[in-house]
Amino acid sequence: LALWEDVLHNEQLIPEVAAIAVDAALLEGVLMRTKEDSNSSDVVNYAPFTLLPSVVPSTIFEQAYAVQQDFNLLVDAISQNAEFLERTLASTIKVDDFTAHLFKIYKQVLKEGLAQSVFLGINRSDYMVDLGADGTPALKQIEINTIAASFGGLTSRTTAVHRHILNVLGKSKEASKLLDNNPCKGIALGIAKAWELYGSTRAVVVFLVADTERNIFDQRCIENELWTRNIRVIRRRFEDVFEKASLDNDRRLYMEGQEVAVVYYREGYMPENYNKQNWEARLLIERSKAVKCPDIATQLAGTKKVQQELSQPGVVERLLPSRAEAVARIRATFTGLYSLDMGEEGAKMVAMAIADPERYVLKPQREGGGNNLYGEELKQLLEKIKDSPERSSYILMDKITPRTSMNYLLRAHSPLKISECISELGFFGVFIRQGKDIVVNKHVGHLLRTKAVEHADGGVAAGVAVLDTPYVI
Ligand code: GSH
Structure with a gap:
């Protein structure tokens, strides 16, 4: 596990390799607007990343891979179970305004009847490796993201950066072991399939985004994959939807005269994303015939309260009847939730x-x-x-107490220093259901993020974690 010892403490080598690494990241397009630069569209920098890939035990990696399709099924089952959502969220919506607002929209669209029978889920299940009391590594789920699950784009380009770094360090054998990873393509193919099922070649895909997106290149990776398939993408904010979108008699969604096939949310996951008008825009989209990724029920399926309820005895079992093996794989990743x-x-x-x-x-x-x-x-x-x-x-x-490892976290505008780190492994899943038929249930790639141990919480978007590549052994 002390895999890169020879490199980590070579103080002469590190600055030189770090400079090479940064240029490789810029070349590969591992890019983000930094906090400092977020208001000027012409200033771009590399997204933060580790100098060296981090070790992930193969048993852990394979387990997380194997359970992703089960989680896709579970999220979908929850999203269709109104009785479960209502009962589980009853106490939460009394005290949490945000969940309550989502829930109100959910009830409203259910009452009106859903205009679309195609559902697109792009999920990312995140884990840490718990060492437990006896030091045996165990895969434990931190959470599942059912809305705006990010970094599938940039992580598709990060492996090449780490391969290059290892090659430069004379470690080409290790470089060759880094797994190919392209969640960007898998996510884009999912959106493309939903667009196709919607059934109008003239219709566009809307990326629902914020005013200033620091993570815009991650979004563009997916967007551009769609354009290469002749699918037109427009980027709009809730404000634009409020001002310029409308429904026709058939509840088809029109945005500035263009019919919308799919709305892909990269915004709308936290209270700060909404004001009164934005809530109205959200309701309009939910009522519409456009495929929503995610629809409001799927967003609710990703709440912490639902996660906690799932850990209770018999709950997953009832949600996925006659799928005992899937249930066992899912349960094995749960930690104590109360x-x-x-x-x-x-x-x-x-x-x-x-x-x-x-x-x-x-x-x-x-x-x-x-x-x-x-x-x-x-x-x-x-x-x-x-x-x-x-x-x-x-x-x-x-x-969860994960094993720590030493690494350099490369971040624009920050000094180069060695840090004791922990990593979080995520897997992307894509799921499409049309009526009762499962059209797609796939695992489409992974995301490893690493942060200094002193940060208990926070991902890349929050400015805490950095992109990494798993070195699976
Ligand atoms: N709006 C940004 C984007 O579209 O990339 C950020 C979205 C965001 O924070 N997504 C969360 C996530 O995947 C899930 S709700 N975060 C991963 C991370 O920041 O490391």
Whole structure:
């Protein structure tokens, strides 16, 4: 596991190789707008990445690969189960406005009846490798992202950068072992298939994006794959939808006169993305005949409260009846998850977490990273809300202890220094259902992200983690 020892401590070599690595990233298009540059469209830099690939045990990698199609099925099953969503989210929507708003739209479109029978899911299930008490590595799910699951584009280009670095270091044998990875293509093919099923060659795909997207190149990777298949893509904001979109009598969605086949959300996953008008725009899209990726039910299926409920005995079993093997593969990745709902059980968990805050992570119903609470902060918050219904807007999860490794995290505008790091492995899945028929259920690639141990929480978009490549052994 001390794989790159010879390189890591060679202080003369590192700056030279780092400069080569940065140019390789620029050449390959591993790009992002930095925080500093985000307001000027003509300033671009490399996306942060590790100097060296990180080790992932092959058993772990294969397990995560094998379970992805099961998770796709599970997310889809939840999205179709109104009774389950209603019951599971009942306590959450009383105290969490964001989930409540999503849920209101969900109920509204269900009542009206869905205009589209094609469903496109692009999911990313994220894991860490837990060492447990006896040091045996175990794959544990952190969360599943069902909306705006990012970095499939850039990660498709990162492997080439790490291959080049290893070649430069005289490690061509190791370079040859880095697995090919192209989630960008898989995601684009999923959108293309949904577009085809929509059935109008004139219709466009809308990428629903924010005003300024630092991660625009990741989005462009997918966008450009669609253009090469003669599928037209337009980028629009909720504001544009509010001002310029409309439905016809058949609930076909029109954007500035163009019919929309697919809406692919890269925005809309957190409360800050919405104001009154944006909620209206979201409702308009949900009511429409366009294929939504994800539809509102699938977004709700990705909430922390649902994740916690799934860990209860019998729940996954009931959602996926007669799929015992899939259920076992899914269950094997679960770590301890606990409800903080009002009542005796919840009160017991609150007390346990206050007594031993280092054992747990406190998670609100939020996406986008950087929202979780740990240690002293966790304790203080729980002490404050322990007798209030507000506590049910959170769930509690066992803290995972992954193995650490040393690496250099290369980030524009930051000094070069060695860091003790932990990694998070994600797998992308693409799922398409038309009515009752599963048209696509695929695993389309992986994403490894690495961050310094001092950051308990946060991904690449939040400015914490960096892109990495798994060295699978
Ligand atoms: N709007 C940006 C984009 O479209 O790339 C960011 C979207 C975002 O934060 N997505 C989350 C994610 O995949 C899931 S909701 N984050 C991974 C990371 O930041 O490392």
